[in-house]
Amino acid sequence: MKKMINNSEGIVDEMLKGIVMAHPEYLKRVKGFNVLIRENSPVKGKVALVSGGGSGHEPSHGGYVGKGMLDGAVAGEVFTSPTPDQVFEAIKAVDGGNGVLLVIKNYSGDVMNFEMADEMADMEGIKVEKVIVNDDVAVENSTYTTGRRGVAGTVFVHKIAGAAAEEGRDLEEVKRIAQKVIDHTRTMGMSLGPCIVPDAGKPSFELEEDEIEMGLGIHGEPGTHRTKISSADEVTNYMIDKILEDMPVKPNEEVAVMVNGLGGTPLMELYIVNRKLNELLNEKEVKVAKTFVGNYMTSIEMPGFSITVLKLDEELKRLLNAVADTPAFKQL
Amino acid sequence: MKKMINNSEGIVDEMLKGIVMAHPEYLKRVKGFNVLIRENSPVKGKVALVSGGGSGHEPSHGGYVGKGMLDGAVAGEVFTSPTPDQVFEAIKAVDGGNGVLLVIKNYSGDVMNFEMADEMADMEGIKVEKVIVNDDVAVENSTYTTGRRGVAGTVFVHKIAGAAAEEGRDLEEVKRIAQKVIDHTRTMGMSLGPCIVPDAGKPSFELEEDEIEMGLGIHGEPGTHRTKISSADEVTNYMIDKILEDMPVKPNEEVAVMVNGLGGTPLMELYIVNRKLNELLNEKEVKVAKTFVGNYMTSIEMPGFSITVLKLDEELKRLLNAVADTPAFKQL
């Protein structure tokens, strides 16, 4: 394992310190907790948004704390859901009296820990609502199982629900909009190689030089299947097909797309993928109203990427285009 | 070589297409050339900034085309300076009548190709000035040799000179300010592993599991020396010492810092480095007025990072803080 770190136990704490030192104009840390909140928290009269999860997905989630997106971000150990007391601390620190929306990615751990925090907040009389992001089409959906993972589409939820909260909508409305984003968002990911959880010290899986892992999430867990590497165009084609099979988009409908790097893949390759993605959507006469290319929801240093499609209506489009000012997501 | 590409010849063209498709509100391509210019080029009455170089440093330089930064970016083949005709085309496309400043990184190839373009522009009567960025303290300085490389500090030149041009300063002034940034900027880089130039298909060098390469640039070229890997804190300490040896900063002086990822190193590690960097500067009573952490000037997928220190005065600080709106650098 070759990493620029000091020791694996200190990683999350040192990283959070580094984030706060880099962006004091945006955020601060709740003393004694792995929680980042807006520099001016709590924002009175505004619904607050709290998200989080295991670390290793940077800039998610701390990088999205700021105007127009999150109020608080809770950082667990690497790839490990944060504990309920940490989430509860975030809720208390950001509640401006109008309630708190928890944006949770659909992992048993995240769901249970956030749920317990919700129960704790309930006892203190803080209004809390939850949405659960499950955008990953690689996983088969079923109410009987854990269901689908929450992956890069989560960033769209932060952006759009965050804009709604910034506009002064109430908790119910913000939740409705967040859920609408979730209902309209689908993601598919692939990987060219493993990542290494620092405390485990070993690659999450092994791939041959000519193999890729298709349909994997953001925790180094294996995907749906392993296949021979092919061209960027073929891979992109396969992935967008999977997405559109699951969520058909009609000609002239508008979408936003995100080509998200998992950490180790250079922008060069992401843009090459975006080119093909755009061409394919054009062929289908789908209108791409907005494109995001970059590392938004990573898997430590994993080489690979995901494609996210968000189907837009007027409301979502307007909120997606609203101003945002956070360390990792800015929009003028 | 494991990359999400189609074939190595098409890389630059496909990447540029992907960039334009992602950011049509910011930029467009000069037809038939590997040149990206502002969507509204030429901007009348404004000095225009053109930069560029080999590809493989994304988001440099295309990602910095937009309000408050560059007017044009010329993309060579991967790690290969662009040809004079390409640079000349950029100059012609962005000149709004007030002249063009070329921001060149100090490599023989870049300098010669941009110089030839300058000669071509001269014949057409376009006013052109040049600055040469040479911020890399790893290389020994001397007027007799090629001198120092231009690396991540180039982004500060784009930002600050770009803001000066946006303010309506004339060519001479914009050049003066750009040169001032160069004079006040120093960078040091290190790497944990090689990158692969697609057309070469092989790693740029080989490192043992416990080795790092110190003082290298942004083209996969080996650095000043190879050493055993140590902690993030020790490496950061060594690098900032090298920078401050070369450009002393006194207590209470203000600086901006950039912790720049080379492409394969996750934000997590960059923030851990930033933590130590901040602590060390605090110990020396140097004031960090602004911090940038992220992939600004990369070396394809290389794992590693660089630290840049820019010494600020009132003028530089004001221009650094000015609004910018480009695909990869936004400031509200």
Add this chain to the structure above:
Amino acid sequence: MIDKNIFLRIINNLSDSIIENKELLNELDRPIGDSDHGSNMVRGFTEVKKKLENVKESDFSTILKTIAMALISTVGGASGPLYGTSFLKASGAVVGKEELDEKDIIAVYEAVIDGIKYRGKSDKGQKTMLDAIIPAYEAFKACVENGGDLKKASDEAQKAAAEGVEYTKTIIAIKGRASFLGERSIGHADPGATSSYIILKSIASVLNE
């Protein structure tokens, strides 16, 4: 009968067993999870050992609650709320007790299983820790009903848990992170079932000392 002394030995022993098995649990979590189950559990039980120092003199219920809170606030992941809830429910099942007999242990088992089912919305056959704990409970209860003592019943429980772990290799994961793998989860033992087995084994070994 489990008295205070034995009880504390059990807690210490099972904490140590978890700590010793960090690598194994991380390794098991690699092919079908995210390689952290060992790290998570070790974080938790290291904290448990620390906290235990302060409540050694307290009653069973307080001690179990302290353990629960330590796990809830340090483990994270899926296993944190689940083991945390288990110990919390166990704490509720032993209120006022000074010693624990076979019946008390059965009550503890039932509280634990209820807790996990509630928190995890899960049941047996889904490739989770329940596939070690539920068979262990059933074996324990059956043994006691057939007149077996604590020692004997704990041994039976341990054996059933081991078989439960083996069984998890044969089934598809329905709950937890491994469920994302679908068919590909077959062939691998569940890390949480394994940590449950390690705990039950360590309990049995203290009782057999």
Add this chain to the structure above:
Amino acid sequence: MIDKNIFLRIINNLSDSIIENKELLNELDRPIGDSDHGSNMVRGFTEVKKKLENVKESDFSTILKTIAMALISTVGGASGPLYGTSFLKASGAVVGKEELDEKDIIAVYEAVIDGIKYRGKSDKGQKTMLDAIIPAYEAFKACVENGGDLKKASDEAQKAAAEGVEYTKTIIAIKGRASFLGERSIGHADPGATSSYIILKSIASVLNE
């Protein structure tokens, strides 16, 4: 005498030699550069071969200028402007010629060297292409002055260029990308010197046919 036929054979042959040596030149550029010298040169000379088709009937100067423009607009890097400028200067040195004799070649050499020195602000002993070209020039000229013919002189030039490449292994780079390496550039042949040697060797081999 180099007539039009031989001239075109030379250009074709040296283009092919560069194209054949792509991997070698990239490899040489790896330890002390950025692994692209072969790719750069091949891009250039592939274009040269294409462009040559259109100007086969033109005079030497036009052909050389066409080659220069092809190289300038496709090679990039450091070698593009340098080889481009060389051919441009060579073109100026043969204006009006129908055939080239030894003296003409000496003039071409001088134009080429001037061009590189001007564009590269460089000189011999700096671990660049000049360390192949300047010794080749000197050997060529000395041979001609001693009565040697074109064939002989080209052979001498080629040998001197080969020695020049060897010499570049022993010195520190002062110009170009390898200069950033300081002491670490010692022990490696300069890729640009090697491509110059390949070109000179291919010229000699055509003249020896």
